[in-house]
Amino acid sequence: MNLELQVNDSTNAAARFVGWTPASCRVRVTNPSGTTGSSINLKVTSRSNPGGGELQFRAGSAGNFASSITLSVPTNGATILFFAAGKFGKPSSTLGDVAIEILDGSTVVNSVPVMVRIRKNANNLSPQERDRFVGAFAKLNDQGQGRFKDFRDMHVRISLSQAHGAPGFLPWHRAYLLDLERDLQAIDPSVALPYWRFDEPAPNIFTEDFLGEADANGTVHFSENNPLQYWRADGLLGVDRQPLFALSSAPELLSEAKTLALGNAYKGFRTMEIDPHGYAHTSFDGPISNPATAPRDPLFFLLHCNVDRLWAKWQRKFSRFDAANAASFDTIPSSNPGHKLPDTMWPWNGVTGNTRPPTAPGGPMSGSPTASAPGPQPRVVDMLDYQGTLNEVSALGFDYDDAPSSIGAL
Amino acid sequence: MARKTQQALKSKSKKGLAAVAARQALSIAMDKKWSIAKRIAALAQATPLLARSEKHLESLLGVLRDEREPVAVRLAALQTIQATSFDISSFAGVRGDYLLTLRKIAQDENQDIRQRALGALAREKDGFAQKKLLEGLQDPQKALVSPEKALQLLSYDPHAGAYDVARSIVDKPPNPTAKREALRLLAADPSAAPIFEKTLLDKNELRENRQISAAALHGIAPDKFQDLSRQIVLDSKDFDDIKASTLTALSQFGDPTKLTADSSLQDTADQLKNKGSSKLRSSAVQFLSKYGR
Numbered sequence: 269m270n271l272e273l274q275v276n277d278s279t280n281a282a283a284r285f286v287g288w289t290p291a292s293c294r295v296r297v298t299n300p301s302g303t304t305g306s307s308i309n310l311k312v313t314s315r316s317n318p319g320g321g322e323l324q325f326r327a328g329s330a331g332n333f334a335s336s337i338t339l340s341v342p343t344n345g346a347t348i349l350f351f352a353a354g355k356f357g358k359p360s361s362t363l364g365d366v367a368i369e370i371l372d373g374s375t376v377v378n379s380v381p382v383m384v385r386i387r388k389n390a391n392n393l394s395p396q397e398r399d400r401f402v403g404a405f406a407k408l409n410d411q412g413q414g415r416f417k418d419f420r421d422m423h424v425r426i427s428l429s430q431a432h433g434a435p436g437f438l439p440w441h442r443a444y445l446l447d448l449e450r451d452l453q454a455i456d457p458s459v460a461l462p463y464w465r466f467d468e469p470a471p472n473i474f475t476e477d478f479l480g481e482a483d484a485n486g487t488v489h490f491s492e493n494n495p496l497q498y499w500r501a502d503g504l505l506g507v508d509r510q511p512l513f514a515l516s517s518a519p520e521l522l523s524e525a526k527t528l529a530l531g532n533a534y535k536g537f538r539t540m541e542i543d544p545h546g547y548a549h550t551s552f553d554g555p556i557s558n559p560a561t562a563p564r565d566p567l568f569f570l571l572h573c574n575v576d577r578l579w580a581k582w583q584r585k586f587s588r589f590d591a592a593n594a595a596s597f598d599t600i601p602s603s604n605p606g607h608k609l610p611d612t613m614w615p616w617n618g619v620t621g622n623t624r625p626p627t628a629p630g631g632p633m634s635g636s637p638t639a640s641a642p643g644p645q646p647r648v649v650d651m652l653d654y655q656g657t658l659n660e661v662s663a664l665g666f667d668y669d670d671a672p673s674s675i676g677a678l
Numbered sequence: 679m680a681r682k683t684q685q686a687l688k689s690k691s692k693k694g695l696a697a698v699a700a701r702q703a704l705s706i707a708m709d710k711k712w713s714i715a716k717r718i719a720a721l722a723q724a725t726p727l728l729a730r731s732e733k734h735l736e737s738l739l740g741v742l743r744d745e746r747e748p749v750a751v752r753l754a755a756l757q758t759i760q761a762t763s764f765d766i767s768s769f770a771g772v773r774g775d776y777l778l779t780l781r782k783i784a785q786d787e788n789q790d791i792r793q794r795a796l797g798a799l800a801r802e803k804d805g806f807a808q809k810k811l812l813e814g815l816q817d818p819q820k821a822l823v824s825p826e827k828a829l830q831l832l833s834y835d836p837h838a839g840a841y842d843v844a845r846s847i848v849d850k851p852p853n854p855t856a857k858r859e860a861l862r863l864l865a866a867d868p869s870a871a872p873i874f875e876k877t878l879l880d881k882n883e884l885r886e887n888r889q890i891s892a893a894a895l896h897g898i899a900p901d902k903f904q905d906l907s908r909q910i911v912l913d914s915k916d917f918d919d920i921k922a923s924t925l926t927a928l929s930q931f932g933d934p935t936k937l938t939a940d941s942s943l944q945d946t947a948d949q950l951k952n953k954g955s956s957k958l959r960s961s962a963v964q965f966l967s968k969y970g971r
Contacts, residue, residue, distance in 0.1 A: 406931075411896055411897045429766060433770075485827060485855055486827075487862070493923075493957045495930040497926070498892075498930070500893075504836075505862050505890065505897065506862055508830055512757070521722075542729050542764060543722065543761065546762060546763070547722070547761045557798070558763075560801070561801045
């Protein structure tokens with residue numbers, strides 16, 4: 269008997285990544301030789317390396333997850349749907365540190381390596397996770413002329429009105445990070461964007477092996493085998509970033525608990541654009557403290573990953589995934605294009621002129637082998653249901669280590 | 679219905695209390711009678727109010743300009759103003775005054791204030807700041823910041839007209855850090871490639887200057903850089919740190935076809951993975967994992 273196992277509805281190895289959000293999987297018999305009857309009972313389970321990711325499964329679209337399930341699979345080649353999800357709190361650290369196994373009795377008849385790929389606290393990454401991230405990011409930058417140049421050009425003075433000072437602040441940056449993360453994953457699929465939890469000390473981030481250590485002049489130094497020593501943005505070599513706080517502590521800004529208590533409506537919550545977001549930027553002297561120059565510094569993306577994580581946690585706390593709920597977003601009729609729920613977002617929509625910037629760098633949103641949403645021209649509304657809580661096809665393909673799925677996971 | 683009304687009233691009253699607290703905080707932050715620590719803490723609490731009011735932001739710009747105010751309060755005011763600037767809609771009305779204020783305090787008596795103001799202006803590619811920084815490099819009597827800081831800030835704009843002065847500082851540096859910053863500034867100038875070739879191959883140069891030269895060449899003359907990197911890795915007398923730097927670049931950015939076919943380089947990396955500094959060994963292992971036989 270031969271089986272085909274699809275992860276994220278695909279046999280492509282590039283699709284073998286899951287998060288806390290349930291991933292649609294399928295199994296079918298491709299060669300029934302040796303079987304009797306019209307169907308066979310198969311057990312779906314997982315095998316983890318020590319310290320590796322852990323998985324759980326669900327047979328249908330509803331119900332609870334379990335560490336293993338039994339499926340009755342027809343021998344005529346028809347596919348049977350099931351769902352796999354990472355077990356919350358048990359992410360992978362390397363590709364293939366956990367595998368989905370299909371057992372016929374006690375015999376393993378199929379096994380595919382997968383990864384529970386999760387956005388983690390950058391301060392807690394293993395050296396291998398850190399090095400893979402740094403390597404992919406340096407490659408994306410590639411002398412300042414790689415794909416990173418598009419990301420730099422998306423967030424400049426003339427385009428700030430698309431991303432800041434209005435309700436679209438959080439959705440726009442969620443799309444921006446997702447686009448960048450997907451491009452990092454095209455270089456190294458085991459990479460997920462880590463976050464800088466700026467309300468806690470994070471000494472492991474500001475080292476020569478990671479995002480660099482500043483000297484008295486504010487010039488950031490990298491170790492000799494850190495490829496970020498070749499970082500270039502806007503034609504400028506290296507990174508300048510002088511911390512205005514002791515690196516053994518956190519900057520003075522609104523704590524996570526206080527940020528999540530900014531109100532149960534988006535209108536109140538989005539005031540976090542200034543505190544803690546603005547204060548996190550200005551806790552350094554250097555390009556990162558200016559809205560127009562901040563993305564020159566790779567730290568920008570870890571800072572914003574935490575901003576996005578705070579939004580994700582706030583959404584979960586108050587169930588704010590549904591755009592039909594007025595409290596999930598701040599609908600201002602007079603908002604400029606790009607800040608209302610049905611609007612497509614620049615630059616992915618390619619629209620230029622009038623209220624939009626004169627050019628649209630970077631083209632459409634990058635696709636992903638693990639998620640079909642949000643499509644090439646994301647709308648503001650597409651950023652809300654990021655885990656597919658309301659509609660599984662809305663899932664954007666990322667999760668945070670401390671923000672579980674809202675869908676029936678253990 | 680009654681419950682909804684009650685909730686709405688509760689929420690309104692909570693918002694009202696927050697607004698009162700923010701107003702009180704702002705009044706403490708602006709009042710010299712209070713201690714410095716209390717005023718700085720109050721500034722953060724007043725942020726929601728500042729974000730909604732140009733009048734209050736203008737008052738805070740006044741604190742930033744006022745040389746009689748404690749420096750710590752002025753620096754905290756600057757940070758608050760800059761944090762508020764991320765809400766570009768609210769900030770648009772005061773952005774002009776903010777830039778004028780920065781130009782004024784760029785010549786402040788206090789060095790920290792001057793440096794922060796010049797940095798903020800340099801990131802805006804502000805002509806006034808660039809002129810002052812260049813003047814200070816040409817005539818140390820007029821310098822508002824150290825030469826290394828001036829060079830760093832001038833590097834933010836490749837059109838700041840600083841290449842000539844940077845070249846002269848590379849030739850005759852006032853201190854080692856200034857030379858390093860001059861090299862970084864020149865990394866945006868393709869015609870500076872010969873300076874970087876010379877520096878990269880000079881074993882008497884500081885490691886960081888050689889590393890900057892490697893990174894500069896990688897950007898402005900990538901083929902030349904790949905040749906020189908290979909030369910350094912193969913040179914048994916060169917230092918481990920610069921070998922690790924160049925081997926890292928070859929691993930990450932080199933031409934895969936050339937590297938896969940380069941048996942001399944692979945043999946050398948094979949030897950280096952077992953000797954030398956831990957960073958060099960790690961770079962060699964990484965190289966071999968990509969291009970090893």
